Amino acid sequence: MKTETPMLQIQDLHVSVEGRPILKGLNLEVQAGQVHAIMGPNGAGKSTLAAVLAGKEGYEITAGDILLEGQSLLELSPEERSHAGIFLAFQYPVEIPGVSMVQFLRAALNAHRAAKGLDPLDTADLMALLKEKAQLLKLDPSFLTRSVNEGFSGGERKRAEIFQMAVLDPSLVVLDETDSGLDIDALKVVSDAVNALRTPERAFIVITHYYRILQHIRPDVVHILADGRIVRSGGPELAVALEEKGYEPLLATS
Amino acid sequence: MQMVTLNPPLSLEVGAQHLTQLLRSQATGEGLPGEVRSAWLTAAQTADLQQLFTEQRYREDWKYTPVEFFRQAWALDTPRAPQRSADIAERFILPEEVRGSATLLPAVASLPQPTSPWEAFLGAARYAQHYSMKEGAFLLAPSHGEGVLPLLITISVAAGGSVELLLTPQSKGLLVLRVHLHLAPGAQVRLYLPTDTQVSGTYLYMLLSAHVEREARFESFDLTAYAAWKRTEQKVRLSGPGAEAHLYGAARVQPNTLWDQAIRIEHAAPHTHSNQLFKSLVHARARSTFQGRIYVHREAQKTNAYQSHKALLWDATAAAYSRPQLEIFADDVRCTHGVTTGFLQGDMLLYLQARGVPEAQAREMLAGAFLAEVLDRVPHTGIQEHLRHRLGLPE
Ligand SMILES: Nc1ncnc2c1ncn2[C@@H]1O[C@H](COP(=O)(O)OP(=O)(O)OP(=O)(O)O)[C@@H](O)[C@H]1O
Ligand SMILES: [Mg+2]
Secondary structure: OOOOOOOEEEEEEEEEEOOEEEEEEEEEEEOOOOEEEEEOOOOOOHHHHHHHHHOOOOOEEEEEEEEEOOEEOOOOOHHHHHHOOEEEEOOOOOOEEEEEHHHHHHHHHHHHHHHOOOOOOOHHHHHHHHHHHHHHOOOOHHHHOOEEOOOOOHHHHHHHHHHHHHHHOOOEEEEEOOOOOOOHHHHHHHHHHHHHOOOOOOEEEEEOOOHHHHHHOOOOEEEEEEOOEEEEEEOHHHHHHHHHHOHHHHHHHO | OOOOOOOOOOOHHHHHHHHHHHHHHOEOOOOOOHHHHHHHHHHHHHOOOOHHHHOHHHHHHOOOOOOHHHOOHHHOOOOOOOEEOOOOOOOOEOOOEOOOHHHHOHHHHOOOOOOOHHHHHHHOEOEEEEEEEEEEEEEEOEEOOOOEEEEEEEEEEEEEEEEEEEEOOEOOEEEEEEEEEEEOOOOEEEEEEEEEOOOOOEEEEEEEEEEEOOOOEEEEEEEEEEOOEEEEEEEEEEOOOOOEEEEEEEEEEOOOOEEEEEEEEEEOOOOOEEEEEEEEEEOOOOEEEEEEEEEEOOOOOOEEEEEEEEEEEOOOOOEEEEEEEEEEOOOOEEEEEEEEEEEOOHHHHHHHHHOOOOHHHHHHHHHHHHHHHHHOOOOOHHHHHHHHHHOOOOO
16 A cells, blocks of 8 residues: 555445445545456445445435545535546436537536636637547547437447546546447447556546456456445456356355 | 505406406407407407306316416506517518408408407407418517507418518516417418516416418417416317428426416318427426317328427426327327426436536536427527527527
């Protein structure tokens, strides 16, 4: 462990949904520059963790805390968390008919800029930025004028999430099963884009069921989340073991 | 009328009685052909607004509509003659009123028999304006100072004609407007009904009817940015083969206001087509009501009739009522209707917010997207832009 304050500290987090405990004492520390993978069975609480990080309503934090750069996030609205540098790539990105990608990202980017005391981007600069990042994800520029996620295939939606990440330049990225629904080529495109954005200042949490994406995005740490807790942590070899043996033997020995 | 302050306010019944007297005294049947005039006058002299509260058939039509203006009726004074004023539309000109020979116009001849006390009063209203037109874009902006104005407007559109109409009432008090259009064969009419009056204590009650002959096409766009209390009735009769009606509505129902739409489309001939698309965004403590009746006569085979009303509720204090009614007596008919009412979707809001868009702005974006489906279809770019702006949508 390094001595400086970790970028993200999750301390003994307990979360209930409609009175039912889902996260039951989860601890996690992520340093700037690291990539952490979180794997775990269906229903373990992975997306719940992501939702709680993003500030989604309806989750009751019954104990514990989440600190970003040493500051508690819990009182912040979702937009304030975004301005603070958190980006969640959703497992199931919603369609927003009638709101174009350009309109949406103009509002998002300018809100980020306003939070930093910067003036809004002018249209030419905005379009140049969006086109550059679209190219990085090999997205046809026409998708910028389409409604957000409307009629996108599963793979296109996931690519569009990473595209937005590239545009917003966050410091902590949570990818919730961004790899599922991607074909081999798209997985490569997405992974390359993530790798291109790996910097010493940025951290990633990659939630996945498959070792496949971790071959492209090499994690520093792999965690197994089961029944609302991190039950094991290790290096990339843990993901290999999971791929070969499944969860059962690993959970049994934990 | 003397203005009197009563405390507590009048009951609905007493208010209705007051309005009945006022409207009866304004019913002179001027401009109606002699033989029809006496029938209309008789109808007006026996009509009584209290029937709205006592008779089942009217109560159904007014079921979801708070008739608050009856309580204010004591404050509604006798009318002044309508004036006209121009505002949003440069390209629109004032039409030339037809006098003298007005009784020969098709729109006067096809004025439907009254089916409610309101229609009886208005059919015989002293303030009647008759227009005959074929080509062009025309502005109708009835206005009066304060009080209650009962006004009848008839518009006859010649065969093969093509007309755009902009109807923007400017009023304070109660404006009851009866507009009847006659579309001769092959005529095309596009009627814009933008409402943007901020004045509280303004009640706008429009009764529109259109008689659409063969191959004629009627389009209406009811666009409400603000109205304290607004009820629109639209009755369209598709009377010849190939006749079409397209009714669109977009409303931002501001806090504490009412938006009320009552539609009846009558397919009276084969191969007729109708389409209704209405969207209302309902703010806190506001109410949206939509009643849409489609009536298909036995002989109206090969009819297409579509209807959709969507209401989006801003919060839990907003209310929306939707009632589609289909009465179909022909067997070879394609008819669909859909009604949805829902809240702004939490997952969409979260998505926008999670990317940094502040909540208030995210809500506006979703509201704009919701109404855009209708606004995008407004062909007149000037009106479209004006309404986008007034509705607070992105350009
Ligand atoms: N909004 C909600 N309402 C009710 N139950 C919920 C809600 N969100 C999550 N849960 C429940 O919490 C548990 C954890 O769900 P979560 O989506 O976090 O699992 P996951 O680890 O992401 O699973 P998967 O691998 O299938 O994506 C499940 O039992 C789920 O049904
Ligand atoms: Mg999940």
